[in-house]
Each structure stands twice: as C-alpha cells, then as structure tokens.
Amino acid sequence: MNFQTYQARRQELRKAVHGGAILILANAEAPKNYADNVYPFRQDSNFLYYVGVNEADMAALLLPGGEEILFGREEHPDDLVWHGPHAVLSDHASASGFAGTGLRKTLAGVVSDLCARGVEIHYLPPYRAERRFELAEILETDPRTVDGGVSQILIKAVIAQRSIKTDAEIAEIEGALAVTAEAYREIMAATRPGRTEAELAAVLQRVALAHDRQQSFNPIVSVRGEVLHNTSYANTLAEGDLLLVDSGADSARWYASDITRTFPVSGTFTSQQRDIYEIVLAMQEAAIAAASPEKTNRELHGLAALTAARGLVDLGLMQGDPHAAVEAGAHALFFPHGLGHMLGQDVHDMEDLGDLVGYDEGDSRSEQFGLAFLRLAKKLQPGFVITIEPGIYFVPALIDQWRTADRHSEFICYDRLHAYQGFGGIRIEDDVLITADGARVLGSGIPKTVAELESVVGR
C-alpha cells in the first residue's frame, strides 16, 4: 500500500457525493486517568483506509472539484527536543498522496467557506465523545446534534469499498495471523494446571508486543468460556478445565485478526469434552465448506445451527427433528450467538458505520434469541473476509431460566444437562476469505483438531 493506493480509494469514494465535500477525521489521543496519561494510540479505521497515516489530530478534506487537503498540527520549535526527529505534515501528505496541506486550526474556516458556498459536508458517525466536540467546532453546531447530521450516502459508499478486500489487504490480515499463530502456539505450550489465566494472557500479549503489535481487541483467556463477555483473568487453571482463548494481533498496517481456540488444560480431552468439541468443529467445517458467493451468511449461520442440533440429538441432549428445533430457536440454548462478522481494518469491521455493514437495506436483525446477535446476514461477495466462529456452551443461568420456563422442552433434554454442569464452553474461530467460487481459511499453523491440540498443549 503506497500513496497511490490511498489516492485511488479516495477517488473512488468521491464519486459517491456529487458536488459535496468529504471530511474524514483522525482520532485524538484517548485520556485514561488525566489528559496527558493516554491509552496507546489507535487511529480511526476510516482515516487509516483513506489516508493511511497513524497520527492523532489530523483531518482529510476532499473537495468537490477534486482538490484534497490534509490537515495536521503545527510544528513547535521544541518538538525536535521532546519527540526527536519525526515525520511532519508534508511527509504525511507525500506518503498519502495529498497535493494540499493545511494547519488543523484552519480547518473550521475552510469548512465554513464551503458551507457558505452551499457545499454539503459529508461525514461519518462519531463513536468517541471527543469527535462530537471536534465536529461541532468544525461545523459550527452543537455537539449534541452532530450525530443527526451524518451522511448516509457516505456510509454506504465506505461500506461498499471497505467490504471488498484487495490482495494487499488480505496479505495484511495474513500478516496479523502469523503473529497470532505464534501467540497461540506459545500459549498452548504454556498451558497446564496451576497456571493462572492472567499468566497465560500475558504470554499471548508478550508475543504481539514483541512484534510491536497491539491486540485487535481485549483478549478472552478463560476457563469459564460459557461467560461470553469475559475479559477478566481471575481464575487458576485446574485439571479437567477447558481453556477458551479468543484473541488476535493487529498487522503492521493495523488490520485485525480474530482467532478462537478451546483446549483442555490437562492436554487431553475427556470423552465428554471431545464429543462436544467434534460437534463444534463440524459446525465450523460445514459453514466453511458451504461459504461462497452463492450463499448469505444467514444461511451459513443456519447450517451451523443445524449441525449443532443434529450432533446434540445424536448425543441425547436434544431430541426431535433438528430442522424444526433450529426453526424454533431451541439450539440457541447451546449456541446463543451469531456465526461471525466482517473482519478488516476493525475486528468487527466497520461496526462504527452501523447495521448496513451486515444487513441489506430493507433487511433487519431477527428478534429470535441467538439469531438476534448475528452481525452479518448479507449475501457473501468475493473479497469479503469474515469470521466463522460457532460455539457450544453450557450456561448454568440460561439453562435454569429456560428449564424453569419449560422453554423448548420438546427439543431439549433438560434432565441430561445435569452432567454438563461446570462444562464451560467451546468456540472455534477462523478468518475466512470469500473467493470467486468458494472460501479460503486465512493464515495457518494454529492447531485445531483434537489430535493437533493434544499434541501441543502443555508441551
């Protein structure tokens, strides 16, 4: 990716807004416990995609006539002292192919002139509060009203572009996955009874940090895999536990990866664990085998759900017709989340742009428990990169709720679930590229089958 990449992306984007201007803002630093103690900087993903410069407080303005201006901060005479030799605004403009530059403090005036000439300013939804103040200052409006002025035209154009990954972007994601593969091999080798979740989370992060990469999201490293939103690391691993690890490192150009593996702390699955593991693996394999531009992701989700229901009927935990069980939503007791989501510059790619990323206009999320959490339902297209991440969990609170309500008892064998108290949960996740006629799992070298896992965990 060089300056021509970014120029071409912007040129394509400008076609969407006839006569309008496009404003894309960089992120600001994010204060932690006071203004100057900040979190590690994360650039806005849209700014990365269209400008590619990893610096705070910048802005890109694309004018109707084709003129492009990159705004950045003024250099202070002391900068060289405190920050050492560093790229300045003109360097950033060269790297990203901007002919024009301006000081960030002049942006509001430039935008004001455009507005006075009747030019519409298109901007994307803010997801940080700081951005609302910035937009309000630039647009001379109230920060409480800027969300109402976001450009639906721009949102759709960005989604259309960012959804289809180029070879260079796929190479970035595979670069992220190479680091993630190393991290998984290390964490698997380090897993054994007596270790803490925190120690293992630290192993995972050490590998990414040693490559100078951030995590794409806060990793899950937990023996309580059935707690889906779990980012604490308070437990000690015990013989018999399953460890669920859901994590991913960024690439050098800040593309995400997102992998989940679940494996036995002891290094060997119990037969109960293996039975459930093989069902989850079959769910994932079925979805991957079916993935192609012929299918919607809603269909893949349904296929994974059906595979789960069949497997659980075979095991005696469900009963009746698997198709009917899935239709009714009974499988969601065990598989309560969606099959996956878009992946790219963000781990949930473009989630800041709203539901149009995953749902076509006129389509919307199901209200059925489980399916309601499916982030991507659209027809797949060549160039989509998606996660395929089915799971089966035994969530005590959910089982109790459903059993008490006698919910779906024609499909669920509640009396057989006592034996799974404390089982936890299993999820398996890979990042998958949709190709012209099928799909390809990205990355390699992360153990996944029972035999592969048993040969590396604790060794």
Place this chain on the structure above:
Amino acid sequence: MNFQTYQARRQELRKAVHGGAILILANAEAPKNYADNVYPFRQDSNFLYYVGVNEADMAALLLPGGEEILFGREEHPDDLVWHGPHAVLSDHASASGFAGTGLRKTLAGVVSDLCARGVEIHYLPPYRAERRFELAEILETDPRTVDGGVSQILIKAVIAQRSIKTDAEIAEIEGALAVTAEAYREIMAATRPGRTEAELAAVLQRVALAHDRQQSFNPIVSVRGEVLHNTSYANTLAEGDLLLVDSGADSARWYASDITRTFPVSGTFTSQQRDIYEIVLAMQEAAIAAASPEKTNRELHGLAALTAARGLVDLGLMQGDPHAAVEAGAHALFFPHGLGHMLGQDVHDMEDLGDLVGYDEGDSRSEQFGLAFLRLAKKLQPGFVITIEPGIYFVPALIDQWRTADRHSEFICYDRLHAYQGFGGIRIEDDVLITADGARVLGSGIPKTVAELESVVGR
C-alpha cells in the same frame, strides 16, 4: 482499605462544602475504533479514592445532610448469561459503605431537585470528553460550558486529602513496586545486543500482566533516552547503547508506581557512560538526602541541578561557577525537565485537578527553560509520595539550537560536546515517601548502582 476507609474519606471531604452537594462520577468505557471495542477499563482516580469500586458508569452523590447515594446501572435479565455471576449495585454499596442506592438513569432527576432547592452541586474537572456530555445531561446545561462550573472548593479539598498518603496507601504503592521490581530484574536479564526495544517492552509488560496488573502509563523502553517523550519501540539494541526504561505497574487497588533505570546494552558501562551515570546518581542521592518537610520540592530540584552543574564542570563539559550556571539556567541544556511529581492513585497524582497540586496559591511555574517543566514546587509534607528522577541528556537538536544562538556559552563548553554525539540520555527515578524528619525510598530490589547493574544486565 474497607468500606470504613471510604466512608471516612467522604466524611472528611463533605466538611469542605457547607450546604453543598458533591458529585463524583465514575469513568465510562473508552471506545477504541468503534463503540463496543474498548480500551482496558481505567476507573476515575477520584472515584477510586472516595468509593473504591472499579466499575464503569457509576456515580456518587453526597448530600448536604449527610445522606450518600451510590448510583449504578440497572441489571438486565441477560446479564447473568453474558457476564456470569457478578457484583450488583447493592454489593458495591456495601463494599463502599453507601446507605443509599439509585439507578444511574435517575441521577439527573435527583440533581435537578437539589438545584431547584438551591443546593450547589460541586464537581471536579472533566478530562474525558464523554464526561462533559454526562455532566451536561445531569446538570441540564451545555457540554461546552461544564468546564467553567467546576468547584474550586472541591478541588482544594480533594488535593488536601489525597496529597497525604496513609500507611495503607503506602503499602499499595509498595505492592505496585514489588511487581515493578520483578519486571526490572527480568528486563535487565533479557537485555543484550540484537534484541529489539519491542521485545524488551514486551518482557516488561508480560510481568505486570501475569500479575493481572496494568501499566500505570505507557512504558518508555528506548536506546534514544534523550528523546523525552518517546513511546515507540522501533530500534534494535546495539553494543555501546544505553537503554533507558521508565515504567511502572499498578497495585491491586490501582495505585501507581514509577521507576526509571538506565543501563548499558552490553552489560558494561563505558568510562564516558559511567562518568555521566555517577553524576546523575549523585543528583538523585543529593535530592533524596535533602528531602524532608523542611524543604520545598523547588529546592530539591535546585540541589539536583547544582549537583549536575558541579559534576559537568568537573568533567569539563561546563565551566564557571556552578551556582551562577544554575541561576542562569545553563544546566537545563543537560537536565531540561523537572525533578519529579506527586505519585499516588495516578502516576502524576491528581494532574486532572490542575496546578494547585504542585504549586501553592499565588505561586506559579517559572518561565525558565527546564524549571518551567517542574510539576511540584510546594513545601513537602509528611505523607507526600513523590518521584525523584533527575537526568542528564545530550539532545542533538537542543545542543545545535543553543550553540547556534550562542546561549550560555560562558557556562557550556560546546566544543567538548562533539564527543557526546549519540550518547543518548540517563535518568534514574525512585518513588520517595516524605516522613516526619526526612524521606524513605519506597520498594526495594531494583539494581541502581553501576556495580549492581553490571552484575545483572544480560545475565
């Protein structure tokens, strides 16, 4: 620290605002690249100090009559499913000694009633943009004006309380330092030519994360120690380099630590490096030996500066009377920053509360280069915990600026500085408790002398 600790702190604080109410807000989650992908949560330090609950989106309201209400979010029926068993609002109220609780969404109404009764609402300065929206909603005002309404009375009362550390707080800081000591021993052992800064930063972070602790701030791990604001890890260590490491882990109750060590990548100081190192160590030892309630921190800074000037005159890099050189500010070419800052719940403790933390009313920062960066000038008091962190740096850009301007050439031997091109910088930092009659360096086990460092680096 139990619920009585927090009750007593709040009782003391309430004395400051006769007839007023006090509003202390918890932090919200901080979005990274979209709303749901958040940075690791960091609670507001004032909320930690007065409430001690590490959960987002809460609020504490202290009423004039002595009533205290803790506000938190409503439990959703699905919470147990997604988050597993967890503490709820009533648990948090017990842990922090609140008799009353309320739903967070009712807070604005309660405050509105208070305002209608003429009760003044005292609140602290916001440092995150999100907080401005929250305050505006609670106070029914414009988010752009909330900064103007912060309570100076409350700021002063909080500074008075938080400045004096109790034994329990000192134990927390020493708990943080125990993890930090382990991290320094590991990073020193792992240092050798060919390693990258990123690999060593990863070692440092691994140790903290393995103890389930966050870093108090983004660590500096750099062979370019003369670049003061440097948190990139792009260099590879070479024979002859000095590595400067400035970092600290949090304690279990989120108190900070802040330590700097500088050591040779090869494991052995060159004679040139040792000469400068011994001057910096002498600067630090002089300041620590002089630290007591008899002194202002401005005096300690001056003592460190004088020690630097004397040492550099002895080395032939400066000339003339050291006192006169310091008076003129010539030493700041080599020691361009302040001696240190308050340490506590924040690494720059209470920096969100402004300059009154470090400067008495009527006093203000010097405009002299170097001294202008001194964060703490006040008279020291028993119970203060401060950092003492002198340094000597050879900043090529700064030396060029001054030489070209012929600045302080009566004190600086510019022609001798060519031999220090590429030297880098040395800083040594410890966390120091002011006692009734002197000072005590907190923590232990972090090598500091030349002999100690040479016996551990690379081994």
